Structure formats: C-alpha cells, structure tokens
Amino acid sequence: MSGSTIIPWVVGNWKMNPLQANAEQLIHDLKQCFSQVEISAQSCHVGVAPVSIALLNVQDQLRGSMINTVAQDVSRIAGLGAYTGEVSAELLSDSGIQFVLVGHSERREIFSDTAEVVKEKVKNALSAGLTVIYCVGESLEQREKGHAEQVVLQQICDIAAIVQAEKWQKIIIAYEPIWAIGTGKTASPEDAQTMHAKIREGLSQITAEGKNIAILYGGSVKPENAVELAACPDIDGALVGGASLNAESFYQIAQAFAKTK
Template identity: 40%
Template sequence: MKKIYLYGNWKMNMLPFEGEEFCRTLGNKMQGDIYSSEMIQVCLFPPFLSIPEVLKSLPEDVPVTCGAQDGYFEDRGAFTGEVSMDMVKAVGCSHVLAGHSERRHIFGESNEIVAKKLAKALEAGLKAVLCFGETLDERESGKTLAVAREQLESAFSGLEKDKGCGIILAYEPVWAIGTGKNARPEDAQEVCGFAAKMAEEHFGTHPKIPVLYGGSVKESNALDLLSQHDIDGALVGGASLKVDSFLGIYENYRTISV
C-alpha cells in the first residue's frame, strides 16, 4: 500500500482556540501503527492567525506538520497585508500553498505571480504545494490538459532540477472546489498522471514528486480516488474541518485497500 499525503486546507475557518482543540483531538485519534510516518503524512494549513496555536498543539508522536495557505514573493518591504516566505518558515511552518484556485480566481493571481511564489518558497526552504486546475468552461471546451500544461510549465520554468525535492503538486479542478462535485476517478487520474509525467520530464524521477487531488474529497469517494496509480493523496477543504471526517478519508482508503 502506498504512502498517502493527507493535507487539510482550512481556508478562512478555525479561530485559534478551535485550531488548538482540533489538534489535540487529532493527536488522540492518530495513535497506532496505521498512522506511522511510512504510511501517512498529514499537513494542516490554518489561517495565518491560527498557525501559532496549531503549532503549539501539534502532537509530537504522529506525522503531522503545519503549513501556510499563502506567502509573498518578496522578502520584506511596503507590502501591506502580505506575509513573506521567510516569515512563514520562521514561525515554524514546513509547507506553503502556491497557486490555489481561490488565489488565482478570486484574487487574480497570474501564472507569473504563482511562479514567483513557488520559487521564493523553495528558496526559503519550504515544501511548496503547487496547485493547478481548470475551470468548468475550460473542461467542457476540452482544454483541461492544455491548461494544466500552461500552469505547470510556467511554474517549473527557471527552476533547477534539484528543486523538485521541495515540490508537491495538487490538481484541483476549479469547478469541484467547494461545490460537492468531484472529478471522476479516471478523469482525476488522467490529469494527475499527466502532471506526474511533466514533473518527471523537468525534474527527473528521484525523488518522485507526489501528486495530490483536491476537489470535494470526502470519506465516500476517498477509496476510488486514492486507489488511482498517480494520485498520492488529497488536498482536502471542507472535510478537513472535523477530525473524524478528515481522518476518515485515509481510514476508509486503508481499511478497504489492505
């Protein structure tokens, strides 16, 4: 059975005390052999203000880390409201998201901006989760793979081969984010396999860059999605806000797969 990457993006949810309570409950439930670091890696992405409480409350004996939902591509300066990648690293985060669909489509981040953020995150020594995916119009127009190629080529451009060890990819079709809809397993596999091949061509095969799927992932569809050859885990939104539903994604996959 392959190792699963279970990443939870809380978005603009969870006050600091709620994040603290979540982590304590998570630590109590993530006991036992099925949660060894060889089987699963969990990373939580709280809002910035909840990160300190989450870091303080993370269980020490289970494979859980903390990341930031975003970071800026400049080190410091007159950028009101922004947080630098060095600040993300300094507070104790190990990961950061780059290019989430909501950053692209609500806040207007271009491929160029996403590429700069990715490069800066890697420079800071963070693990960068590079998100990519198409809109409903693009899928219905048959442009899914073309959009994926454009987004990934832009992000990979200028990165040296050795930077691949710091990248995790996350395919998140925009039309499936927070809608209750999700791509069919075979469609998700097609795009994740395409992305894995592009990463291999640019960065080589060692280490293999994990590819996650994000888009209304929950317990009921976890097995079909995580069983696909090129889907190494899930970037979870709404289902990551409750410990049982979050861990249930992995437990459902594992119980039926072993």
C-alpha cells in the same frame, strides 16, 4: 504510473475557518483521532493549513504529533521590509513552518494571483527551503471546451523555468478541478486518474524527478470517495477542504491513503 517510493500526503486546507474556540476543539479531536490508531509517517504524511494568524498556535499544539502545519499562502515579496500585511517565505521558515500552498484556484481567481505572481511565490518559497504544494486545475468552462489538460499542463510549465533541478524534490502537485471545489461534485476516479497520469507524463518531460513527485487530488474529497481515489495509481494523496474541518472525516481520508498505497 506513480512510483512505489512515493509516500502519500493528505493535507487539510481550512481556508478562512474556523473561529478560535472551534479550532482548538478541532485540534484536540484531531490529536485524539490520530492517537487511537496511529498512521505511520512511512505510510502517509499528514498536514493541516490553518489561517495565518493561527499558524504558530496550531503548530505548537500539534508539536509531537505526526500532523504538519502548512501555510495557506506566501508573499511574492522575499525577505523583510515595508510590506504591510505580507508574510514572506523567510518569515515562515524562521517560524518553523516548512510547507506552503501556492497557486490555489481561490488565490488565482479571487485575489488575481497571475502566473507571474505564482512563479515569484514558488521561487521565494523554494529559496527559503520550504516545500511547495503547488495547486493546478481547470474551470468547468475550460473542461467543457476540451482544454483541461492544456490548462493544467501550462500551469505546470509556468514554474518549470524557476524550479532548479535539485529543487523538484521540494515540489508536491495538487490537482483541483475548480468546478469540484466546495461544490459537492467530484471528478470520477477515472477522470482524476487520467489527469494525474497526464501531469505525471508532463513532469517526467521536465524533470528526472517526475516519477517521484506526489500528485494530490482535491475537490470535494470525503471518506466516502477516498478509498476509490486512493486506489488510482497516480493519485498520491488528497488536498481536503470542507471534510478537513471534521476530525473523524479527515482521519478516515488519511487512513484510506495510508492503507491503500
């Protein structure tokens, strides 16, 4: 069961959205929503992950609010150098970005981020002092074959060897069943809780910090299902896709976790 000391996280992954004018409106709306009935940082952490070209602008516009800015990805190459198109963990850190998604299924499936590539990204991010939101999840085929838990736990084990004992406090896990991302389908709260409990068990076998690591659920999270998901003991927040592009919907999801946990 999730430890009572875990503060939930609700992170909006904007993916390759929106256009600049819409992003500015979204940020304005977010600030307005979160200022009306403020959610304390002690009840829920909140973040948004914009496209890389908007990171610093979004960070600047959100300065002074409770909303953190999260990078959607990081280079497998560390430091500086002749690597056209790459953004290293050191560059993110130097720009004041403290959080990064690594291992999202779209990066794994569309852009061929193998387990080795993901490990390099995690290692670089941790070395630069970033907090990693590490994404895991199974495909529909893997679930139907009964391999879901094996696949997800292997993804956890993939990074175990490169996360030093004291660095686990810089890891957040985001479980996203691939078949539920952007499809409108959502794992039932019972199924999600079962997987989160298995992840918690697996983490606890790897590190003493296992009971303290936040495990987020992602996959068509909406205001309509957020309260039920938040009530599950091992679901410590949400990685939100489409619903994060609507300020009111995103705020309601954050409120659900802030009030329930």
